[in-house]
Amino acid sequence: MILVRRRAGGSSTGPARVARTRTHELTTGDRILQWVSGIAATIPLAGLLFITTILVIWAIPAIIYSGFTVFTSDKFFIGNFYNLNFSSVNGVVAPFGANYGALTFIIGTMATSLIALVLAVPISVGGVLMLSEWIPRQLEGPLSTFLELLAGIPSVVFGFWGLTVFGPFLGAHVYPALSHLGVVLPFFKGSWAYNGQGLLTASLVLTLMIIPIIASTTRQLVKRVPVLASEGALALGMTKYEVVRVVTIPYVRTGIIASALLGWGRALGETIAVLLIIGMANNPPVGIYGTTSTLASTIADELDSALSDGTGMALRAMAMLGLILLVMSLITNLTGRLVVRRISSDALPVGRGV
């Protein structure tokens, strides 16, 4: 009885495969549904190909214009639209003085997302372990609602909060204290904006945004740790901490790495929250509190002015930034999902929170 139940509710392919009729028994209506739904099922893949193709096609002139300087120059200037002269490189014409170096944005994107990742992984794992090992069963449900709460808060609300509440709080109370640590840890030295706008604030808000992604996966996995193994470890006289270290952590390690990659992907592409908090300076950050910008936030911020470029090159430069961002997030996503595919099947696709 129990075995039947488990199979019925089990993996997503199991029950369907067992109960399917053979293909030659399909009626006309069945075939129509099969084709229509089959086409619908390919639309996400088609969308992905469409996104990539459009970005590549639109970015090509900008890539020809910039060459390798995209990755080496931190000067991003969409050009002087009022100058009657034009800049021309490799036969591609752009507004006078246009230079599409993306180094600033790449640094900003990597710095914010990596700081967020380094903070979010231990917080998520520690919080989940606390939740599963020490918090009473009755409280576990209500407390885990906070994870769903954090996952559900829209990006723009994070940005709003970071700009009006969290940033000013950090600037007034936390950063002064933190900068005293600069005596021991030099990278905490530096000056910050009074409202806290800058790299570190943006990274901290990103940390909060990716915690739910890492924590929810970790929580699912921690629940599946074989009871026999951890009870055996307890019986050997290990403390709770040692059980976690010897049994739980090794069991969930792969899943944590995978979800960390997915969380990283989310942090790379986060736009509006970062735009509002990071200060949108067109230069690499000066110190850890410094203002800068990221690939995603620049696209959202600059597309407006890119529209008024008569040569249309600014828009192509935006497509180039978008392509760099897409490649970065595809790398983290593909790797993360290849790992996670082996572990879970019923969870929602991780990407936009929720």
Next chain:
Amino acid sequence: MLSRWAVESKAPRFRHVRGIVFWILCGIALLLIITPALAIVISVLVKAAPALKWSLLTNTTQNVQNPGLQNAILGTLVLSLGVVVVAGPIGILGGIYLAEFAPKRLGGTLRFFSEVLAGVPSIVIGLVAYTALVVALHWGFSVLSAIIALSLLTLPYIVKTTEVSFAQVPRTLREAAIALGLSRITTIRKVLLPPALPGIISGMVIALAISTGETAPLLYTASFSNTNPSAGLFHNPIGYLTYVTYYYVQLPGAQDQALASAAAGVTILLVLLLIFGGRAITARQRKMVARLDV
């Protein structure tokens, strides 16, 4: 691994100290999750509370003396409706194919890329919708390009929840349908769909929550409009709630800040309502499926 532990167990007191330090750090980590989550919701609602007036629902952002959110709220509703109409059928059909028809390898591939699409940054989807639809196809800032961008964004979620809902229907029901000699389409419509429906609906609700909370893909597809939504899918910018927060919070005036707070408060309430509503439906469905499983 074992030998290391054997060595460490020689110092029992040290072991306990390490455990205590570890669990204190874990406790701090849990606090670092709970406190910000509460702080954000509470501080946003506290900021929004004084700005919440009846006139928010009756005035548009165009009103200079007493701006409201009517156009933004209506716009968000129109866009959500569009997502239901466009992404809904495609996502549900796609999920049905993956659960009921797809050969194993093809299904795995389609499922994998659908999930990869969920990880594409929303601003990239917005940028592509802008270049392809708004510029190349000359649609202009338009309702339809915004709906397509949002649909692309939410599609993976609908596909996934539909597929999982169908797969969770007990095998006994399928076997009964086969024994009755029902065709596949009848099986899906009459046998599998009723128990799967709550799950599908909860997937749609989550898709709505995502599209209500998104800003980046809408900036250059929907643009923004200070007036209420009007008929017309092309060359027709439309307002939405998240933009009001995004734009007005960057303005210095007290009235602008109040409007941004109000919009943030309304957005967060709407999204949380949708998410927890969706969860409630999922929980009910699990119970129902468990009852069906004989």
